[in-house]
Amino acid sequence: xxxxxxxxxxxxxxxxxxxxxxxxxxxxxxxxxxxxxxxxxxxxxxxxxxxxxxxxxxxxxxxxxxxxxxxxxxxxxxxxxxxxxxxxxxxxxxxxxxxxxxxxxxxxxxxxxxxxxxxxxxxxxxxxxxxxxxxxxxxxxxxxxxxxxxxxxxxxxxxxxxxxxxxxxxxxxxxxxxxxxxxxxxxxxxxxxxxxxxxxxxxxxxxxxxxxxxxxxxxxxxxxxxxxxxxxxxxxxxxxxxxxxxxxxxxxxxxxxxxxxxxxxxxxxxxxxxxxxxxxxxxxxxxxxxxxxxxxxxxxxxxxxxxxxxxxxxxxxxxxxxxxxxx
Amino acid sequence: xxxxxxxxxxxxxxxxxxxxxxxxxxxxxxxxxxxxxxxxxxxxxxxxxxxxxxxxxxxxxxxxxxxxxxxxxxxxxxxxxxxxxxxxxxxxxxxxxxxxxxxxxxxxxxxxxxxxxxxxxxxxxxxxxxxxxxxxxxxxxxxxxxxxxxxxxxxxxxxxxxxxxxxxxxxxxxxxxxxxxxxxxxxxxxxxxxxxxxxxxxxxxxxxxxxxxxxxxxxxxxxxxxxxxxxxxxxxxxxxxxxxxxxxxxxxxxxxxxxxxxxxxx
Amino acid sequence: xxxxxxxxxxxxxxxxxxxxxxxxxxxxxxxxxxxxxxxxxxxxxxxxxxxxxxxxxxxxxxxxxxxxxxxxxxxxxxxxxxxxxxxxxxxxxxxxxxxxxxxxxxxxxxxxxxxxxxxxxxxxxxxxxxxxxxxxxxxxxxxxxxxxxxxxxxxxxxxxxxxxxxxxxxxxxxxxxxxxxxxxxxxxxxxxxxxxxxxxxxxxxxxxxxxxxxxxxxxxxxxxxxxxxxxxxxxxxxxxxxxxxxxxxxxxxxxxxxxxxxxxxxxxxxxxxxxxxxxxxxxxxxxxxxxxxxxxxxxxxxxxxxxxx
Numbered sequence: 093x094x095x096x097x098x099x100x101x102x103x104x105x106x107x108x109x110x111x112x113x114x115x116x117x118x119x120x121x122x123x124x125x126x127x128x129x130x131x132x133x134x135x136x137x138x139x140x141x142x143x144x145x146x147x148x149x150x151x152x153x154x155x156x157x158x159x160x161x162x163x164x165x166x167x168x169x170x171x172x173x174x175x176x177x178x179x180x181x182x183x184x185x186x187x188x189x190x191x192x193x194x195x196x197x198x199x200x201x202x203x204x205x206x207x208x209x210x211x212x213x214x215x216x217x218x219x220x221x222x223x224x225x226x227x228x229x230x231x232x233x234x235x236x237x238x239x240x241x242x243x244x245x246x247x248x249x250x251x252x253x254x255x256x257x258x259x260x261x262x263x264x265x266x267x268x269x270x271x272x273x274x275x276x277x278x279x280x281x282x283x284x285x286x287x288x289x290x291x292x293x294x295x296x297x298x299x300x301x302x303x304x305x306x307x308x309x310x311x312x313x314x315x316x317x318x319x320x321x322x323x324x325x326x327x328x329x330x331x332x333x334x335x336x337x338x339x340x341x342x343x344x345x346x347x348x349x350x351x352x353x354x355x356x357x358x359x360x361x362x363x364x365x366x367x368x369x370x371x372x373x374x375x376x377x378x379x380x381x382x383x384x385x386x387x388x389x390x391x392x393x394x395x396x397x398x399x400x401x402x403x404x405x406x407x408x409x410x411x412x413x414x415x416x417x418x419x
Numbered sequence: 420x421x422x423x424x425x426x427x428x429x430x431x432x433x434x435x436x437x438x439x440x441x442x443x444x445x446x447x448x449x450x451x452x453x454x455x456x457x458x459x460x461x462x463x464x465x466x467x468x469x470x471x472x473x474x475x476x477x478x479x480x481x482x483x484x485x486x487x488x489x490x491x492x493x494x495x496x497x498x499x500x501x502x503x504x505x506x507x508x509x510x511x512x513x514x515x516x517x518x519x520x521x522x523x524x525x526x527x528x529x530x531x532x533x534x535x536x537x538x539x540x541x542x543x544x545x546x547x548x549x550x551x552x553x554x555x556x557x558x559x560x561x562x563x564x565x566x567x568x569x570x571x572x573x574x575x576x577x578x579x580x581x582x583x584x585x586x587x588x589x590x591x592x593x594x595x596x597x598x599x600x601x602x603x604x605x606x607x608x609x610x611x612x613x614x615x616x617x618x619x620x621x622x623x624x625x626x627x628x629x630x631x632x633x634x635x636x637x638x639x640x641x642x643x644x645x646x647x648x649x650x651x652x653x654x655x656x657x658x659x660x661x662x663x664x665x666x667x668x669x670x671x672x673x674x675x676x677x678x679x680x681x682x683x684x685x
Numbered sequence: 686x687x688x689x690x691x692x693x694x695x696x697x698x699x700x701x702x703x704x705x706x707x708x709x710x711x712x713x714x715x716x717x718x719x720x721x722x723x724x725x726x727x728x729x730x731x732x733x734x735x736x737x738x739x740x741x742x743x744x745x746x747x748x749x750x751x752x753x754x755x756x757x758x759x760x761x762x763x764x765x766x767x768x769x770x771x772x773x774x775x776x777x778x779x780x781x782x783x784x785x786x787x788x789x790x791x792x793x794x795x796x797x798x799x800x801x802x803x804x805x806x807x808x809x810x811x812x813x814x815x816x817x818x819x820x821x822x823x824x825x826x827x828x829x830x831x832x833x834x835x836x837x838x839x840x841x842x843x844x845x846x847x848x849x850x851x852x853x854x855x856x857x858x859x860x861x862x863x864x865x866x867x868x869x870x871x872x873x874x875x876x877x878x879x880x881x882x883x884x885x886x887x888x889x890x891x892x893x894x895x896x897x898x899x900x901x902x903x904x905x906x907x908x909x910x911x912x913x914x915x916x917x918x919x920x921x922x923x924x925x926x927x928x929x930x931x932x933x934x935x936x937x938x939x940x941x942x943x944x945x946x947x948x949x950x951x952x953x954x955x956x957x958x959x960x961x962x963x964x965x966x967x968x969x970x971x972x973x974x975x976x977x978x979x980x981x982x983x984x985x986x987x988x989x990x991x992x993x994x
Contacts (some may be wrong), residue, residue, distance in 0.1 A: 101429075103781070103789075105426070105429055143583070154490060184641030229774060229778050230777065232737075236740040236792040238794055253437060254433035257439075260436065261432065261433075267464060286450070301455050312447070314447045315447045372907070377451055378450075390448065390463060391452070416703075416737075416743040417742040
């Protein structure tokens with residue numbers, strides 16, 4: 093089995109798909125970095141030319157005042173306290189919160205990319221995994237080895253999981269290295285707030301807590317990884333069912349984009365939440381971003397993605413092991 | 420066989436990243452499903468008993484009641500509460516349920532929560548600031564006031580306000596409701612005329628609605644910020660500052676303390 | 686589970702229906718150890734479908750395939766272990782080098798050493814170009830690499846589907862010698878499908894003729910060719926001679942070539958007997974010529990009757 097997976101992974105690398113994806117990242121990350129830089133720049137201008145440290149100090153004092161002298165709901169107090177801690181950290185470590193260093197960029201990038209960008213790259217990787225063997229005729233050679241068909245498909249799937257992991261690692265490394273040129277490379281242990289929850293249009297802060305940024309990044313990439321695998325698994329099934337690479341890639345790209353659009357266009361259509369592509373943005377739960385479609389939460393999204401993946405796998409395996417190779 | 424080493428390297432790298440992200444994923448799910456709770460936080464979660472022998476003051480509405488803009492975080496509500504507590508020798512209490520940024524729509528929704536209704540039932544006095552967000556968001560911001568949109572949101576506002584007051588009096592017919600009028604934070608800017616006439620239109624609406632309820636009292640604020648807005652407004656040029664809130668508090672206290680002396684509403 | 690017999694490949698009652706169309710109908714044949722077996726039929730006769738069933742790419746609707754004593758459906762891994770094949774074109778991974786392709790397939794079978802890979806490369810004479818990517822190869826080189834791939838696992842049975850397709854005459858001759866060599870020196874049985882009769886005649890020991898999904902005949906090539914010969918009769922008068930010839934049961938396809946000559950198909954040992962009959966009926970026989978038949982003639986004769994129109 094190990095050598096089968098090695099074979100398949102080796103083919104993915106040699107097919108230059110990984111290289112294409114890396115090139116896309118190499119082009120896009122600098123653009124995103126520059127965009128972020130522009131945003132920071134204009135924010136600085138809005139605040140006036142004054143020293144950011146002074147502004148931060150003022151903000152901390154303001155919040156401390158509020159904390160000590162007013163009757164604020166306890167959960168808000170906790171939230172303010174955490175906010176103060178966070179700002180104090182910025183001051184102590186001489187980090188300008190508006191130009192926060194490349195780990196922050198890494199974090200922001202993956203938060204933005206989970207919904208659409210990473211899935212698209214995954215589709216590019218996975219769409220022709222099986223269909224290209226059909227198109228190239230090599231499937232006939234693969235299936236006439238003394239290896240059961242399910243093992244061949246499993247090795248392909250495992251190699252897909254490996255390459256998705258590698259893709260995310262490359263994303264992480266590139267976004268760190270490239271954005272660091274402008275933002276600097278510090279900020280790994282900067283505290284980040286997480287645990288916000290939305291319920292009935294209210295922000296619940298009772299579970300808010302602070303985690304060091306490196307851990308937050310690890311968690312965010314872990315979630316992005318999971319949704320990338322779900323997309324990869326569904327694409328994998330399509331790749332088994334459809335013969336042409338173009339057809340499978342086209343179908344999957346359309347599905348991913350449509351999923352993203354639908355959740356924005358029709359957030360009141362509740363049945364949408366059972367579609368896998370609506371549930372891809374797992375990092376939203378980590379960042380506490382408002383969820384557009386009602387009734388979605390982390391366990392729900394994980395379940396939806398897992399069920400879709402599982403069904404896709406079953407369909408892929410049943411179809412692959414049974415089907416006659418006619419052309 | 421340099422090629423072979425690169426291949427093995429990629430392979431190992433992929434396996435390592437697989438493990439890494441798996442760990443990250445598990446951490447994330449764990450963290451989101453079982454968030455670590457700070458001890459200090461839990462102890463504070465217990466609800467403070469409301470001692471309302473002499474009456475409960477309930478704050479509803481938007482950031483003004485919340486006290487945004489006051490560097491001490493009190494706002495008019497905090498100031499009134501402190502004063503009230505002095506007068507009643509600590510036998511009164513106050514609860515502030517205002518949420519920053521609320522519009523009349525939001526308040527109406529909030530009013531339908533059981534917890535809020537319970538508080539309304541218990542309250543002797545209710546003070547409300549609402550409408551600022553409706554007005555200045557609904558009309559399209561101050562740069563480009565859209566009169567049509569403003570009129571539309573005014574009608575919605577009228578309906579909401581009526582419903583809010585009806586809801587309050589259904590729960591608690593005896594409650595005294597103080598509604599702050601709106602002021603024009605942009606009184607020193609170019610579109611002064613337009614914005615001012617809008618604000619007075621809205622104030623008329625408040626008047627019109629409130630007049631149908633005997634125990635609802637309007638506390639005007641338009642005049643307070645009319646002549647010298649920058650002096651009484653916070654740096655965001657929208658919320659009152661400390662002094663602005665003090666003036667609002669004074670007005671409310673004038674009416675409120677009368678009521679305390681008299682021993683409540685009719 | 687091993688069936689004991691002398692055949693490397695034995696096919697019994699094999700049928701395949703796709704949709705409502707029966708593409709292969711009740712095919713039975715055997716391939717002996719060390720022989721080159723031809724599978725002859727026009728395009729669309731069901732050759733490729735049969736071959737795909739032989740290597741497990743298509744499930745038969747009915748029938749049994751036994752390779753080296755193992756039932757292909759029940760014991761796929763054991764049965765396929767000793768099969769090397771090229772189905773249709775030699776399609777390998779164009780973005781890998783020749784060696785990488787071989788290594789790739791070697792990793793899929795247990796116990797193929799680096800030495801075996803080198804040995805196979807040597808055998809197909811690809812040593813100089815083996816580290817170039819396959820997309821730079823000519824068709825002949827791809828064909829050879831395909832055979833190298835098929836030979837990796839030291840197969841007992843080599844299945845080749847139209848192996849000379851697209852090769853130039855020199856390449857075809859080279860391939861033919863190579864296949865002969867494999868069969869005689871390594872004792873490998875070779876199963877070759879083709880629609881080119883000439884090729885089969887030159888290369889194969891035995892042949893099965895398939896037409897419209899059915900096997901018309903299986904025989905050794907020499908027997909097939911010898912079985913009936915074209916015999917030309919020069920007689921007078923022609924009309925009477927034709928009448929007599931047509932009445933004889935083992936004479937077929939009586940054709941009048943010109944005023945004196947008639948072409949017939951008949952077993953060569955019966956020539957004397959026919960000659961007697963002619964003379965008895967007062968027909969002057971001035972010449973009898975025997976032609977050695979080609980497979981093409983036999984093939985056309987066999988398939989003619991089934992053709993519609």
